[in-house]
Amino acid sequence: MKKMTLGKTSQLLPAIGLGTWEMGGGISPDPSTDKESIKSIIKAVEFGMTHIDTAEYYGAGHTEELVGKALKEIGREKVFLTSKVWPNHLKIKDMLNSIENTLERLGTDRLDLYLVHWPPEDISIKEAIQNINIVLDRGYTRYIGVSNFSISQLKEAVSASKAPIVCNQVRYNIEDREIERSGLLDFCNSKGISVVAYSPLNRMGMSATALKLEEVAKNRNATSAQIALAWLIKKGAFTIPKAIKEKHLLENAKAGDIELTDDEMELLS
Numbered sequence: 103m104k105k106m107t108l109g110k111t112s113q114l115l116p117a118i119g120l121g122t123w124e125m126g127g128g129i130s131p132d133p134s135t136d137k138e139s140i141k142s143i144i145k146a147v148e149f150g151m152t153h154i155d156t157a158e159y160y161g162a163g164h165t166e167e168l169v170g171k172a173l174k175e176i177g178r179e180k181v182f183l184t185s186k187v188w189p190n191h192l193k194i195k196d197m198l199n200s201i202e203n204t205l206e207r208l209g210t211d212r213l214d215l216y217l218v219h220w221p222p223e224d225i226s227i228k229e230a231i232q233n234i235n236i237v238l239d240r241g242y243t244r245y246i247g248v249s250n251f252s253i254s255q256l257k258e259a260v261s262a263s264k265a266p267i268v269c270n271q272v273r274y275n276i277e278d279r280e281i282e283r284s285g286l287l288d289f290c291n292s293k294g295i296s297v298v299a300y301s302p303l304n305r306m307g308m309s310a311t312a313l314k315l316e317e318v319a320k321n322r323n324a325t326s327a328q329i330a331l332a333w334l335i336k337k338g339a340f341t342i343p344k345a346i347k348e349k350h351l352l353e354n355a356k357a358g359d360i361e362l363t364d365d366e367m368e369l370l371s
């Protein structure tokens with residue numbers, strides 16, 4: 103599994119981690135696949151995908167509980183743990199309440215990375231970022247970052263933050279290259295802010311690039327999903343595909359060993 107450095111820190115992370123949206127529910131809890139979800143998280147770590155991405159929003163907290171149950175089996179120290187605070191909890195009292203609840207559900211006393219899930223709606227970016235710095239100062243997380251921030255929002259966040267903003271988690275996949283068009287990818291690279299690509303498989307809704315992915319995959323005895331993940335790594339992005347099926351988990355972990363050539367990248371572009 104390829105490892106890359108997170109932001110300007112010295113923290114190495116696997117290029118491919120695990121997303122957890124829809125494990126344990128969507129916007130409300132759904133316990134019907136709890137056992138399967140916990141097993142998937144344990145397997146993911148076993149396969150080398152030790153960066154786990156979750157959020158207080160997922161399953162209205164239930165997803166974090168499942169991650170917490172998996173961590174009991176895995177051992178907290180084996181995992182780089184990311185969670186996110188929802189935009190209606192960005193005032194300091196709410197954010198402290200959110201992080202404490204998140205930590206309790208996860209069964210740990212500290213996150214590795216805490217993100218502002220979406221830009222704030224009812225307070226300023228400056229205030230939200232100052233507040234997440236307080237969370238950091240209190241030792242509830244090792245690093246802070248943001249998600250779904252545009253270039254101008256990211257500039258505001260960086261200038262309001264005492265501590266480095268180590269990443270911007272954004273939608274990015276071979277079929278949705280908006281962050282290339284908008285200049286956000288280049289901006290992040292120039293500032294040493296890691297891009298963490300979510301929905302890296304476009305939720306498996308690949309159509310425009312399906313034939314080219316298949317062509318590259320066939321030559322490498324790989325799958326289209328693996329090539330889509332390898333494409334993101336070659337672009338310098340971390341990625342966090344969600345998978346519950348063991349076959350998918352294994353494939354995704356192995357994609358972390360595929361280094362696409364310039365010719366393959368050209369074909370896929």
Ligand SMILES: NC(=O)c1ccc[n+]([C@@H]2O[C@H](COP(=O)([O-])OP(=O)(O)OC[C@H]3O[C@@H](n4cnc5c(N)ncnc54)[C@H](OP(=O)(O)O)[C@@H]3O)[C@@H](O)[C@H]2O)c1
Pocket residue numbers: 120121122123124155156219249250271272299300301302303304305306327328342343344345346347349350351353354
């Ligand atoms: N910050 C944000 O606002 C935000 C927004 C969206 C997502 N996220 C994060 O990003 C993560 C990933 O994004 P996502 O869940 O939207 O979509 P995704 O990872 O692009 O796609 C997940 C889907 O792909 C399938 N899959 C996984 N590996 C596969 C493989 N090797 N071959 C074929 N199918 C495969 C999964 O199936 P099975 O589950 O059946 O295996 C699942 O249906 C989320 O889980 C979440 O942690 C963050």
